[in-house]
Amino acid sequence: MKFRDGMWLPIEGKRTEYAEDIYTITKRPDGRALSLLCPTKHVRSRGDTLNLPTVTLDLEAVFDGVISVEVTHWSGAANKGPHFDLFPDGKPQDDASISVSDKGTTIASGSVSATIHPDQHTFDIRFHATDGSKHLTSLLNRSVGFAYGPAPSTPIQLDDMRNFDHYVFTQTTLGVGETVHGLGERFGAFNKVGQSVTLWNSDGGTSSEQAYKNVSFWLSNRGYGVFIDTPDKVDLEVGSERSCRVQTSVKGQRLKWYLIYGPSPKEVLYKYTTLTGRAGRVPAWSFGLWLSTSFTTSYDEKTVSSFLEGMATRDIPVEVFHYDCFWLKAFHWCDFVFDTEMFPEPSNMISRLKSSGLVKKICVWTNPYLGQASPVFKMAAEKGYLLRRKNGDIWQTDLWQAGMGIVDFTNPEATKWFVSCMETLFDTGVSAIKTDFGERIPVDDVQWFDPSVDPSKMHNYYSFVYNKAVYEALQKRHGKCEAVVFARASTAGCQRFPLQWGGDCESTPEAMAESLRGGLSLGLCGFSFWSVDIGGFEGYPSPWIYKRWVAFGLLTSHSRLHGSNSYRVPWTIDNDDQGEQSCAKTLARWTALKARLMPYLYAQAAEAIAGGLPLSVRAMCLEFPEDPTSWYLDRQFMLGSKLLVAPVFEETGDVEFYLPEGRWTNFFTGEVKSGPRWVKEKHDFDTLPFYVRENTVLVLGKEGERRTVYNYLEDVEVRLYHATTGAEAQLVDSDGNEKGRLKIDTNSSVIGQDLLQGNSSIQIIS
Structure with missing residues (x-):
């Protein structure tokens, strides 16, 4: 504004x-x-x-x-809610x-x-x-x-x-050379200086200035951040009205924000997430490959089984199978009832899938809307579970679902009903929920059940109450650390309900880069876990972009194959090519690599949660804040604190990336390069720039490991990359419990080897 x-x-x-x-x-x-x-x-x-x-x-x-x-x-103006739920883990003492x-x-x-x-x-x-x-x-x-x-x-x-x-x-003033980052999952330029940004959840895809996840927090390279304490619409002119200032404006009579001093960006995020909360622990199985039916594709139990069998014969383990929209009956979305014509015995079907050994967990797609054609609509309307207009009518629209209503989570009874629907799904064998939509929440001509809420503030905040209800229902049924949502809409605080994915992107290299920028920006708002539709959502990916996206997607914290009107199983992409560089072979290799990385990933996940940091994709500036270049890098990221990843966006395999100061070792070849400098490389589909930071103790699963959940201390390979005194690695089990640490002592010996089991080995990389 x-x-x-x-x-x-x-x-x-x-x-x-x-x-x-x-x-x-x-x-x-x-x-x-x-x-x-x-x-x-x-x-x-x-x-x-x-x-x-x-x-x-x-x-x-x-x-x-x-x-x-x-x-x-x-000051006499009413300060209606909802208000952000601050200090969920308690407020620190002040000085x-x-x-x-x-x-x-x-x-x-x-x-x-x-x-x-x-x-x-x-x-x-x-x-x-x-x-x-x-x-x-x-x-x-x-x-x-x-x-x-x-x-x-x-x-x-x-x-x-x-x-x-x-x-x-x-x-607030902008200093010379100051950069601004964050503000949610933004798909434009990583540095926001020069941009007008409106924080208002919208379903606009990844190729626009709109965002599904608007977070009222930004991070400066000068060692501080600003959290704007309102879920209402916020307009920011980041050096775009006065080029030397960040203007923040809201409609109303008051504006409150917190200035958060680090001085390091990691310290800023720790304090910001002290205010708004940190991610819950996610189970180890969720790091495995998720396979979706895709959005508008036609499928039944036979289709699902054929997908899973095809993946198994190609040595591609699937941890989670996801049923997208059409597990429900058309026009009934979302009444939580399986379409009995396509799936007459959902509980038995899910039981058969799990007992086959082809998949461990089942996820289903949901949203907080209810189509008028469903018999459930009348019941929900009569009981006051749906948002109303000011004249008492149910608020309805034909956008998305004919005559659909919106669940009113300000009504405690509506929330209980919604949770009971989740529990029914859990009874059928569902382990995870994709919480789609929740962005287009109306603000005009609406009357919430709770009259104390401001409809404008409810627009963004709706994503919080929606995801909170589902996440807590999952925790109650499956356990505190076993809950996983796959959410699209979010606002400040939603990082507490992992995880989030990047929304609807096209099947192009440009969209892959847009998605990465979105993930980087969201990670700088305290979101530890993030995923993306591998291959792109819209359109039909060519084999080369599919394979490049596979490499990128398997090195994000969570990895899901998902599309719109076409399947994402690899043999449909390249006509079941049998070559070594085929889609299937590429997917198998990267899935296996992620399985080997699990001892490192799961330990890093615990550290990310504790610090309010992104696991992946982690912006380079979090690890190298003193390097001015790091604040402009938006085509690469850190996977945890020790591994650098640079996705390939060119069909030729050409890629240019930046190595910060220090010695960096190519994970695949062992070649060592020193930074700071820019590097150009060329890669086939089985590699990308994947470099290990010096002074790293890297714990890997055994060669050939395909599982996501296994004993992370047994038969592991420990690699020491130019490791000196004090270098260490946290050891965790597959439940996320810390079991100890490996540490290099003053004699260059590895302390903690007694914690390792089986035929574990230590390899010195120098």
Whole structure:
């Protein structure tokens, strides 16, 4: 939302008022907050205080390294919910202090402080490290205020605010060379400076400025992040209105955000996820290959069995089979009832599949909508389980499903009913749920069951209550650490309900790159686990892009083959080519590699959860924040903290990637390259740039391992990559329990070898 026409003029149709003075500074009695009264003109006499709007700016020390900033125009405005569920694991103790000197008034929250200029006529608030070592950002002249649209010609017109929109905004300064990242799963440029970003969940695919997962958090390369504390629509001008500022605006009377100081990006994410929550542990089996029926394809039990048998004969283990939409009857989506014409005995069918040994787990597609044709619709409408219009009608639309209604999760009884539907699916043998949709939640002419909620805030927040209900139902049935959702829509806090996938992408190399950028941005918002539709969702992938996507997709935390109107089993892509570079052979090799990586991956997953970090895809800047280049790298990523992956986007196999400082060893060939430098390589379909960071102790499953769940301490291969004193690797079992660590001591010996079982070996790579 832009409010200015260049630097000097107001934009047509808007009137803007800026905080000009800091007239009074009031210390809260507990010593943890300051309240600033800020008139919108300089006050030089008593008469200047009349007919003059003010803005109140509250600064609070929240916990070490975190200060909140809240701007309010009219404090009497209702602050309706929903509100983000903050500090789900408890609030840390704060270390607050307030001091006054000739430099101004300073509020400190442990390692971060805000200093207010001593001259009341100089609007200047500086955020900095408490020890004075680093300046972060500032609120300067004309950086805090409110706006009306349309512009009123007289204050009398504001007697009836129904005719006006009211906005509150802040503008934090951008330093020279500063970059901004995150804001959810964004598919455009990785560095957001220069972009206008609207945080509003939309079903727009990956090739647009819209996003399924809008998260009101951004990370700066200057060692801090900002979390905007509202699920409502947020408009950001990231160096796109004033090129030296990030403008944040919301419709309403108040705006609150938290400034989070690291100084490292990992520390910023740890503190951000202290506020909003961290991912739950996902089971080891979920890291295996997921195979889907695809979206609009026709299938029955025979089709499913043929897919799984075909994968088995090609040495491609499938851990999870996913039934997409048409397990349900057409026009009935989503009443949670199997289409009995196609699947007359769903429980027996699932039991047969599992007992065959071809697959271990079953997932089904769901959404929070209900088509009018389903007999369940009438019951849900009568009981008040569906969202209503203001006149009492059920809110319905023909977009997606004819006459569909939307489950109203603000009604506790509706949530109980929805969960009971999940439990019925679990009774049939379902182990995981794909929670699709949840983005197009209406805000006009709607009345939620809970009258205290703001429909606009419910739009994004709906994804939280939707995924929470399903995730907790899975936990209750299968166990706290066995729950897996496969979610598309998300907002801040949804990282607590893993996992998320990247949405509808085309079957092109450009879409693969878009998806990667989306995953990188989402990972910088505290989401530990992420997946993508291997091969692309829309269209028919050519064999080469399918194979390149397989290599990429099997090195993300979770790996699923899924398409729209075509199958994604490999033999349908290349007419069942039998060559060594065929789709089937390529998929088998990369699936086997991921199985071998599981001792490393599952240990890294535990570390990612604890730190609020992405497992994969992890932006390079998280591991190499002091390297300026790392903040611009969006065609490669880290798999955990030790492995670098650069997907190939060219049919020729040509790829260019960046190696940060240090020695890097090619996982496949053992060749060593030193960084920092750019590297060009050419790859067939059985390799890609896959490099191991120096000083790595890498634990792998045995050669030829095909399973995802096995004993991660038995018959393992331990590789030491230029490992020196102190290098270590965490050892976990297949339940995620830490069993100890392997560590290099001062004599270059490996401590902890007694934890290894069977014919485990240690190999020195140098």
